[in-house]
Amino acid sequence: MSVFQTDVHATLPRTIGGKGTELTIEEDGQTRTVLDACGGAAVAALGHGNERMIAKIQQAAGLPYILSHGLGSKHADDLAKYLVEQSPEGSFSSAVFLNSGSEANEAALKLSKQYFVEKNEPKRVNYISRHFSYHGSTLGVLSLGGFQSRRKPYADVLNTSNFHKVSTCFYYRGAKPGQTEEEYTQQLLDELDAKFQHLGPETVISFTCETVIGATLGCVPPTKGYIKGCRDICHKYGALFVLDEVMSGMGRCGTYHAWQHEMDEGPDLQPVAKVLGGGYVPLAAVLISPKVYNVFKSGSGHVVGHQTYQDHIFATSVGLELQKIIKEDQLVERSRFLGLKLEKMLKKALANNPNVGDIRGRGLFWDVEFVQDKETKKAFPRAVGFSTKVYKAGMKRGVHFLKGVGTVDSFEGDHIILSPPYTVSEEELTKIVDVLKASVEEAQGESL
Template identity: 45%
Template sequence: MSATATSAVLHRSLHINFPRIVGGEGNYVILEDERRILDASGGAAVACIGHGNTRVHDAIVAQLKQISYCSTSFYTTDVCEKLCQELVGSTHGIMKRAYIVNSGSEAMEAAMKLARQYYLEKDPPEPSRMRFIARENSYHGITLGALSVSGHAMRREKFEPMLLGCVSRVSRCFPFRDKHVHETDSAYVARLADELDQEFQRVGAETVCAFVAEPIVGAALGCVPFVPGYMKAMRDVCDKHGALFILDEVMCGMGRSGTYHAWEQEDNAAPDIQTLGKCLGGGYQPIAGMLASKRVMEAFEKGTGTFVHGQTYQGHPVACAAALEVQKIIREENLLQNVSDMGGLLSARLKDLLTGHPNVGDIRGSGLFWGIEFVADKTQNNKPFPSSSGVASGIAELGLTKPYCIAVYPGSGTADGVNGDHIIISPPYNISPADVETIATTVQRLVIDYFASKNA
C-alpha cells in the first residue's frame, strides 16, 4: 500500500510505508512492532552518543525552563555563547567565531555568503570575486546554493536550470577509482593540485571566492578519506591565488573521523571557513554551524562589522543546550580516543570478513566512519552496478528485517554520480569491542545473504 493512503506526511518517498520508531535506547532504535534495530549508522552519521542520553535530556529541559527562543537580531544567550566558545576553542586558535544554524545545508549557504562578503570587506576590496570551485561527485547540501556547489549528478539533475552558474568543478580525490596504476600518492596529489591551479587560471583567479571540499567524502562517495598531502596541496593552491579554503565537515567532523576536526589529520591544512553539523548535536536537536577564521573575521571587524545574513532560528537556545551537552560528554568521557580505538577494530573486522566477497570492491574510512563500496565485477575494473539495480538501498532495507535488525546508511552514484553503490557504517562514539563484533558480523551476514538472494 502506498504511504500516501495512510499518511499526511510528504515523505521522501510516497511509495513506501516507513516503519515507525517509538523509542530509542543507547545504540538501538525501537519500532512499533517491537523490533530493536542496532543503529550502526547513527541515522545519517548523526547519533554520535546513541539515543536516550539523560544528560542531554536534562540540559534541554533546563534550557526550556529558562528561555526557549531568542531573537538574535536583538539578544544573545549564555548557552549560545558557551557553545561557540567551545567550538572556537577546539581549533587551536585558528577559528575566531562560530555561527549556529539548523542544518548542514544552511551552514553551507552561510559559508558561501560569508566568503563573498569577505572580499567586499577586506582592504582593498575585491568585488570581482564571486565564483566557487568545488569537486565532482561531491555533496554539500540540498538547498539551491549548497546544491550548486555540489557535484552529485542525481541530486542535481531535476534542478539544474535553477542552480547557480558561478560554480565550476575539478576532479574528486578518489584513489580507488581515479588513481592511475603505479601512480604514487604524491604524484596523484600533484596531478590534482595542478588541475585545481589550471581551473583557477581558466575561470580567472581574480573571480574566485573559494575552493570547497569535504576532507572525507561522506554520502556521495562513501567515506573516502583524502590522500596524504592532498589537503595541504589544495590549501597552497588557494593561497597562491588569494582564494579562501572552505572545508565541509558536516558529516565527517566533530570527532566522527577520529579527530575533533578532520583537517587536524594533516599539518597546515586548516580552512578559512568550515561547516559542521551532524555530530554537533548528535540528533538531540536540529543544529549545525559554521566556523570563520581570524583572517576572515578581522576583515569584517575592520570593515562594516555586519554579516548580511540571518535566520529566524539561528542560535536557537534549546538546540545550543543540547549540542553543548553532547560536546561535554564527548570530552569528559574521552570518546575521541574510543572513536580511534574502536575505529581501528571496526576497520580490521570489516576487512577480515568482507574483503574477499566478490561484490565488495573497497572498504575505506577513518575513525568510526566507514564505507563499503559494492561492485558488479572486480575483474572488469571494479565495474559498478547500474543505478537501476538499487543495491545499496536493497541492502539497507533488508538490514531492517529479521534476523539482521541493523541500520546501515545507503548511498548511490558512487562511481560516476549515477551508477555505483555503497553503505556507510558510522556507529556511536561510545561503542564497545563487543558492539564492534556484532556490527561487523551482522553486516557480513547481511551482505552475503543479499547477494546470494540476487544470484540465486
C-alpha cells in the first residue's frame, strides 16, 4: 500500500464510486453499496455524483491557473460576493479562499494578529480558545486547539506562551449537579472575562470557539446566551471574536451560518470549509467583517502572507455552483426541517437505552454519546472500543457512520455522528436510525 494513511496497519475498504446518498465500496473481493450517513466529516452536502456539479467541473476544467497575488479572477470575486450576500446584512464584506479548515483557521490567526499591527497595538500577543477544542492539524492551530489526544505527539513544540484556554461550553458534561443552564452559561462567561483580566485585556488578540462543537466532542450546541456573551466580552476589551464554522456552517445546522441560531450580528472573522466545496473540491474560506476589512484598508492596505493555491479559480468556480444549488433547492431549509425529524427519530429509538448518555445536535448534524453508566455519565474504557463496534456493525448493515472518541477527556468517551447529505430522504433517515439502533444493541452485546 503506497498511501501513508492514518492507520498504517489497516486494510480499508476501497471506495470505487458513489451516487446520491450511497457509496460503492469494494472489500474482500466483494462490491456493495452503503448509505452515507455522515458525508465524510459532514462534507458531502449534495451527496455524490451530482449531475449539475459534474457538468460544472467539466466546464471549469478548462480554466487557467493563476497566482492570485498578481492576478485576480472573476470566479473568486463572484463566490466572495455570493457568500457576503447570503449572510445577514453587514455581517461580512469580503472573503479569502484556501484549501482546508486548518488553513482557514491559520489564516484567521494571522489576520487577527495583523489587524492589531495595523492598529498599532503591539501589546496584543495572546490568543484565547477552549479546552477540548479542535481547529485543525497544523502546528499553529494545534496550539490554538485544546484536544489533548491530537496535541500529545507534538506537545513539546506547541506554543503555550501565547495560547491560553478556558472551559468549553458542554452542558451535559460541564455543568455541576443541579446547575441550571443559565447559571452554567454565566459561569463560563465569568471565566472568559477573568481570563482577559488575568492576561491583561490590552494583550488579547482574539477568542476563538466553534459555534457548534464538531467531531471531537460531537455536535455540541452552545447554551443559550453563550455565543453572544462571548462576543460582547471580546468587544468590551477590543479583542476580535472568531467563530470556527468549518464543520457546523454553510447550512449544516439548519441556518446558513450556525451562529444565526444565537445572535443577529456575526463574528469578526469566520473560518468555513467542508460544505463550501462539498467534497467536490478542496475549498475553505475566512469570512471577514467590515470592521476588520476597514482596518486593513485604512492601514497598510497589504495582507502579509500568500499561498500558491489561494483564491484558486477552478475551486472557487465549482464552489459557487455548489452554493447556488444549496440555495436554489432550498437545502438549508431542508436541513432544518429534516433535522427536527431526525431528532425525534433518534430520541424515540435510543433515549431510553441504558448506554446512551446524550443525544444532541441541530439541523443535519446530530450526535449520540455512549456511556457505561447513564446515571454517573461514566464512559466506556477506551480499550472497549464501543464506538468502533457500533461503526463496524453499521457498515455490516450497509450504513456508514462517523465514529469518535474523546468526549470525556480527549481520550475516553465514545460517540457516533450523523451528518448525512442535505438531499437525504425521510426513508433513508429511518433506515439510518434503525441501523444505528441495531448496531448499538450489537455493540452492547459484545461489550457488556
